[in-house]
């Protein structure tokens with residue numbers, strides 16, 4: 001189980017056949033040491049026990065580590081939706097566990113073993129070498145033997161929660177959990193805050209106690225002592241508040257980072273459908289509301305706690321000095337809270353309106369920038385400007401309104417606030433004058449100095465209700481984006497079969513959300529692996545929808561789609577998409593070199609792979625003519641490439657992982673005839689060894705297809721070869737002769753065409 005004598009190559013080779021995990025490691029080109037292989041295979045093995053297939057591409061090995069460390073493995077497991085934790089354990093604990101779930105032991109040499117069973121009477125653990133095949137015998141070890149190779153590192157793995165689609169909801173609880181993760185810093189901040197409060201009290205109390213003496217007896221020594229004490233206190237306060245500020249900053253940065261990671265992860269797992277239905281500007285604005293939440297957490301909320309500490313110390317002192325006066329201050333604060341509460345509802349309502357307006361304003365901006373080419377080409381600047389003006393005016397108006405509204409509680413509570421600061425003092429003086437000296441001078445001085453310090457926290461405490469509500473609104477807004485149904489579960493769970501490329505639709509009915517008629521209506525067909533399938537039909541007949549369903553973009557269809565006999569719904573979505581190549585009419589190329597664009601960040605792929613893919617896609621010829629070849633930089637929107645070149649790059653990008661199924665949706669439709677001919681010339685070469693689904697409205701580019709499917713209004717009208725279809729399918733024949741008039745038999749013209757047909761795209 002811990003055979004380090006094996007060389008990496010021999011180790012992988014000897015087990016490659018027996019153990020699919022090790023074979024997968026080889027496939028992913030992870031040139032691992034036997035130890036690394038053991039650890040990775042152990043994780044894959046245990047994950048499979050919990051019904052999850054691990055994805056090697058989401059594994060982030062650190063190059064500086066000889067074997068993957070527990071954090072790397074844990075992150076990998078969590079990415080796959082499993083619960084994982086590294087714990088120190090000993091032999092006795094391992095023996096005692098009743099749960100049959102396998103446990104990974106991280107061996108001292110960097111390898112791993114899996115605990116698969118135990119014999120409590122004989123005090124034996126049964127281990128399996130993760131690199132071995134399923135038929136390899138388990139190894140029984142006793143405490144002594146285990147101790148030689150293992151000093152206690154174990155990895156516990158569990159299915160995170162039962163059922164599907166389980167997702168933590170993005171709400172205040174989740175954020176509280178994030179904050180709680182930093183409780184150590186919070187505690188330190190609290191301690192320093194309390195100390196600061198006490199420190200700031202000291203000078204006041206000293207002055208309060210001694211000022212009378214100093215003035216009465218002209219005691220210079222006492223005065224000097226006071227001054228020295230005050231200076232020391234101030235210096236100490238300076239140092240401490242610097243420290244506290246730094247802790248706050250660190251906490252804020254940490255929280256920011258965590259929130260941002262969480263948000264982005266969530267955003268990426270939203271289905272494409274979401275992004276199609278919602279404007280980018282609106283989404284970004286809403287997501288950015290998280291900033292408000294974070295500011296509330298590290299600003300207002302923290303200050304509130306600090307204020308509470310301060311009050312818990314100051315208020316008793318105030319009561320000690322004079323209970324009557326202290327009570328009036330507390331009552332004033334309560335009144336202030338009442339006033340603010342009164343305005344909460346209307347303010348929340350307005351806040352909602354402001355957010356709505358701001359997000360719409362954001363949409364206009366993003367949309368204009370995104371579509372600037374069209375804006376310029378069609379001279380749409382004035383309309384866009386007018387739109388923008390209107391949005392700006394609307395938000396400005398709302399801002400005024402909300403601030404006017406917010407001004408009310410501030411103004412109304414001002415007299416109460418002032419009372420706490422000076423009023424109570426005056427009242428004290430009044431009482432002192434009118435009753436027989438119930439309050440002495442030092443008490444009044446104390447009140448004067450402390451009153452203000454109590455009033456501040458009391459006022460902001462009263463205001464916290466409003467801030468809590470604002471933060472809640474923001475969390476709601478962020479949640480409205482992030483708490484939508486997402487693909488996370490499908491992306492991390494399910495089968496990861498090796499694809500051959502057989503596609504079967506069985507009575508598939510699919511309707512887009514809000515649409516009246518189904519986009520696909522009882523579609524049934526089956527094509528064997530390696531088929532080159534053409535899809536034709538007029539615009540809106542459902543061609544793209546077929547390709548979308550195949551990629552799992554839309555998943556709420558009825559009927560079944562099977563790939564090599566496996567139901568699509570049971571296949572891991574990321575695995576599925578990774579094994580599909582996709583070329584669209586307009587492909588997005590990222591900023592970066594040509595080589596980077598072809599490899600597109602897929603790990604384990606080399607420059608040679610990029611060249612091979614480019615050659616197959618017919619892109620090599622123009623890449624080599626580029627000034628820097630494969631290192632030529634592509635700008636955003638790739639203005640330095642022609643349409644045909646872009647398209648060939650996109651094909652190369654789709655081909656690099658040698659997908660078993662390649663979909664081209666109108667991939668050549670926007671190209672000039674020459675570029676189209678260039679791409680089409682390569683199609684048969686590209687199609688070798690894979691299933692192709694080619695959508696095109698130009699029938700001439702489908703001539704090489706093994707089968708052509710004619711779609712109309714979501715239904716399959718016919719499926720056959722070109723020659724068969726020209727013979728028997730009216731729609732196809734019409735399209736064909738319309739595009740190839742010179743071949744048309746005498747007498748066929750548009751008048752004869754089926755009424756609803758036009759050449760679509």
Ligand SMILES: Nc1ncnc2c1ncn2[C@@H]1O[C@H](COP(=O)(O)OP(=O)(O)O)[C@@H](O)[C@H]1O
Pocket residue numbers: 276512513515519537538539540541542543544545546761
């Ligand atoms: N994202 C979408 N949301 C709603 N309806 C859509 C969406 N995409 C396409 N449709 C509708 O579904 C039908 C089929 O569209 P599509 O498959 O794109 O047709 P084709 O690619 O053949 O032109 C059309 O009626 C179209 O209006």
Ligand SMILES: [Mg+2]
Pocket residue numbers: 543544545761
């Ligand atoms: Mg289409």
